[in-house]
Amino acid sequence: MTDEANAISLWAMDTHFLQRPTGRIGYDVRGSGPLVLCLSGMGDLRSTYRFVAPALADAGFRVACAEPRGHGDSDTDFDSYDDEAAASDLIALVEELGGPALLVGHSMGAAAAIVAAARRPDLVRGLVLLGPFARQPAVNLALRGLLRVLMQPWWVRATWKAYLPSLYAGRHPADHADHLAAVYASLGRPGHARAFSRTVLGTTHDIAEQHLPGVQAPALVVMGELDKDFPDPPRPPGSASDCTPRC
Numbered sequence: 001m002t003d004e005a006n007a008i009s010l011w012a013m014d015t016h017f018l019q020r021p022t023g024r025i026g027y028d029v030r031g032s033g034p035l036v037l038c039l040s041g042m043g044d045l046r047s048t049y050r051f052v053a054p055a056l057a058d059a060g061f062r063v064a065c066a067e068p069r070g071h072g073d074s075d076t077d078f079d080s081y082d083d084e085a086a087a088s089d090l091i092a093l094v095e096e097l098g099g100p101a102l103l104v105g106h107s108m109g110a111a112a113a114i115v116a117a118a119r120r121p122d123l124v125r126g127l128v129l130l131g132p133f134a135r136q137p138a139v140n141l142a143l144r145g146l147l148r149v150l151m152q153p154w155w156v157r158a159t160w161k162a163y164l165p166s167l168y169a170g171r172h173p174a175d176h177a178d179h180l181a182a183v184y185a186s187l188g189r190p191g192h193a194r195a196f197s198r199t200v201l202g203t204t205h206d207i208a209e210q211h212l213p214g215v216q217a218p219a220l221v222v223m224g225e226l227d228k229d230f231p232d233p234p235r236p237p238g239s240a241s242d243c244t245p246r247c
Contacts, residue, residue: 015073018066018093025089026073027066031057034125035097038065039090041107041131042199043160045072045183048106051173064097066090068109070195072186081199083207086112091120099123106130107229108199111208118214127219131227135209153194157187160196169226 013028028046036056038049046065053063068086069078078085090112094101102125105113110132117124149155161184168176187193223230 013065017073018089018096020078020089020092023069023075023078025066025069025075025093027064027093029062029064029097030054031060031062033060033062035094035099035101036061036063036104037090037094037097037101038063038104039086039106039109039112040065040067040071041105041109042068042203043071043164043183043196044106045179045186047179047182049104050175050179052104061102062097064093064101066093068112068199070192070199076191076195078195080202081195082203083108083111083115083205087115087119087207090116091123094120094123100125102126102128104128104130105132107133108203108205110134111205114208114215115211117217118211121216124217126217127215129219129221131223131229132221133205133208133229134212136205153197156193156197156200157184160184160187166228169224169228 013030015026015028017024017026026046030053038046038053040046040048046067049065053065056063066089067074069081069089070076086108090103100123103113103116105111105127107130110129111134113127113129114132114134117127164180164183187196
């Protein structure tokens with residue numbers, strides 16, 4: 001089976017498009033009931049929600065899954081790809097679908113959800129933040145320089161193909177290899193490598209940290225104890241937060 005066929009088999013849903021001033025955001029909707037809006041993370045596809053979205057729909061929710069700018073079925077001709085831009089897309093999509101919504105975000109998608117919740121509390125019932133980049137991590141100058149080289153458009157697909165599997169520690173679903181193949185295939189589409197490069201090199205999560213005090217909605221933070229991006233996940237004082245084992 002080809003990479004493209006794998007992508008279709010992983011996510012057999014009709015794609016809709018949200019028109020934004022300089023491009024379109026790809027998304028799909030299933031089920032009926034209160035709105036849950038899921039945004040995938042940097043370098044991923046909305047098929048990352050291929051297990052949870054049907055379960056939520058079966059539980060009585062209307063579930064929309066979207067991809068960030070320059071990812072999957074979203075366009076690649078935007079003028080910005082950072083957290084602030086992604087947050088504005090979330091807000092626009094909730095308005096389009098008729099909110100308020102529960103926002104589910106992974107990685108960079110979680111950062112965008114934080115910003116959206118702080119800016120438009122009237123549109124956000126709650127947050128589910130999966131491995132969230134709620135603050136900009138410290139990166140030394142040497143690593144920052146290496147990242148800038150490896151994430152240039154002509155290298156970025158090969159770099160991501162080498163690096164992405166290391167982010168999946170613990171148990172894998174049966175279709176794990178197909179999901180990774182779909183991600184790599186998406187990066188090979190015209191304009192996607194350049195857009196991903198701009199996303200990585202042009203995004204800091206300072207904006208998410210600045211908006212944390214303004215979040216009024218209840219939030220559930222889900223971390224994996226084997227997540228290499230968060231070797232020592234923060235636990236807010238007095239919280240009952242914990243890490244999910246083997247994830």
